[in-house]
Amino acid sequence: xxxxxxxxxxxxxxxxxxxxxxxxxxxxxxxxxxxxxxxxxxxxxxxxxxxxxxxxxxxxxxxxxxxxxxxxxxxxxxxxxxxxxxxxxxxxxxxxxxxxxxxxxxxxxxxxxxxxxxxxxxxxxxxxxxxxxxxxxxxxxxxxxxxxxxxxxxxxxxxxxxxxxxxxxxxxxxxxxxxxxxxxxxxxxxxxxxxxxxxxxxxxxxxxxxxxxxxxxxxxxxxxxxxxxxxxxxxxxxxxxxxxxxxxxxxxxxxxxxxxxxxxxxxxxxxxxxxxxxxxxxxxxxxxxxxxxxxxxxxxxxxxxxxxxxx
Numbered sequence: 001x002x003x004x005x006x007x008x009x010x011x012x013x014x015x016x017x018x019x020x021x022x023x024x025x026x027x028x029x030x031x032x033x034x035x036x037x038x039x040x041x042x043x044x045x046x047x048x049x050x051x052x053x054x055x056x057x058x059x060x061x062x063x064x065x066x067x068x069x070x071x072x073x074x075x076x077x078x079x080x081x082x083x084x085x086x087x088x089x090x091x092x093x094x095x096x097x098x099x100x101x102x103x104x105x106x107x108x109x110x111x112x113x114x115x116x117x118x119x120x121x122x123x124x125x126x127x128x129x130x131x132x133x134x135x136x137x138x139x140x141x142x143x144x145x146x147x148x149x150x151x152x153x154x155x156x157x158x159x160x161x162x163x164x165x166x167x168x169x170x171x172x173x174x175x176x177x178x179x180x181x182x183x184x185x186x187x188x189x190x191x192x193x194x195x196x197x198x199x200x201x202x203x204x205x206x207x208x209x210x211x212x213x214x215x216x217x218x219x220x221x222x223x224x225x226x227x228x229x230x231x232x233x234x235x236x237x238x239x240x241x242x243x244x245x246x247x248x249x250x251x252x253x254x255x256x257x258x259x260x261x262x263x264x265x266x267x268x269x270x271x272x273x274x275x276x277x278x279x280x281x282x283x284x285x286x287x288x289x290x291x292x293x294x295x296x297x298x299x300x301x302x303x304x305x306x307x308x309x310x311x
Contacts, residue, residue, distance in 0.1 A: 035236025066137020198298030
């Protein structure tokens with residue numbers, strides 16, 4: 001990493017310090033790249049192999065005095081079609097109910113092997129302070145659904161990107177969350193499940209997920225994979241921060257070397273010597289101490305006031 005790097009005789013040309021900036025960036029970025037790839041592969045495995053929680057077309061409960069109850073829906077009914085269209089994805093196909101504008105909607109249901117035709121009139125229902133929807137009062141069962149490999153590939157890419165953006169936002173907000181973490185650690189306040197969590201905390205939450213009796217085995221594995229995938233993506237992005245001693249800091253130096261070389265060429269001067277990272281040792285030590293202090297604070301918080309998902 002520095003001009004004083006000792007190499008075996010005849011191997012001096014292989015010194016990292018003498019490598020081109022492009023090669024330096026490839027080597028330095030390989031670690032974070034692998035984290036992103038691993039996160040993507042875990043998400044792909046989750047979607048295509050384990051499946052994700054989704055609403056099924058099976059009715060779990062019918063809201064009292066609702067349009068569904070008046071229409072004759074019962075718990076256990078399986079909705080086969082809505083307005084003559086086969087139900088393959090409840091989240092999408094149920095849009096016919098929301099878009100009915102209060103007009104009658106026809107349903108075909110399977111009740112213990114008997115196919116029935118039911119008609120319900122959706123009612124405009126307030127679901128939040130700012131949104132109302134046409135609903136019939138059906139509460140569906142939640143099940144696990146696998147996604148086909150092609151869709152899983154594109155969906156895993158989209159999820160990786162969304163997690164990367166969320167991780168970037170979390171990194172920006174990280175300094176502002178440290179005071180709250182201090183109060184939660186030493187002030188007896190309850191830990192924020194959306195706050196900072198260290199390695200011990202992640203391990204504890206992962207253990208709670210796997211051991212939870214409230215989740216099916218597919219839900220346990222799926223949640224665990226999701227935690228590990230998000231952790232890999234966060235670590236990959238964190239490592240790209242332009243701070244020494246992180247890889248991102250060394251990448252920033254390599255880019256700065258190229259900027260300096262470009263300016264020198266414009267001025268007709270020879271390429272300047274690369275930046276000596278040893279000169280930046282004081283900055284590196286400050287960053288190291290801050291990261292070490294944050295790690296210790298997270299360790300203490302995770303041990304004495306751990307995050308619990310209450311699964």
